Amino acid sequence: MAAIQDVMQTISPRLAILPDYDGQEPPHTYYAKLRAINETARPLGVAAFNDAERANVMKSKMTGRFFPVPAQNPYNANANIVTEAEVYNWMQGSLH
Incomplete structure (x- = not known):
C-alpha cells in the first residue's frame, strides 16, 4: 500500500526541475504545470x-x-487557501 512518502518520491523529481514561481509566466500556465x-x-x-x-x-x-x-485569500473574501483552485485564485489576484 502506498503512503505519502511514495507520493513525495513520485512528484519530487518533477518539482525539482520546475523553477519556483515568481510571476515569470501567466498564473494559468504555471498552475497547469503544478496540477500536472x-x-x-x-x-x-x-x-x-x-x-x-x-x-x-x-x-x-x-x-x-x-x-x-x-x-x-484576500482577493476572494478571505477564503482559506487549502485547495489547488484557491491557490490559483490567489495567484491571479496577486498580479493586480
Missing part, C-alpha cells in the same frame, strides 16, 4: 494526498512577491 505534477501521484491512491496537501505542494513553489502564501 500533482496528478502524477493520483494512480498511487494515497488518501493523505488530499486537497490541502496538493495545495501545500503548490504553495511550496512560490517565491519572490508570491512568498509567503497567506492562510487566507
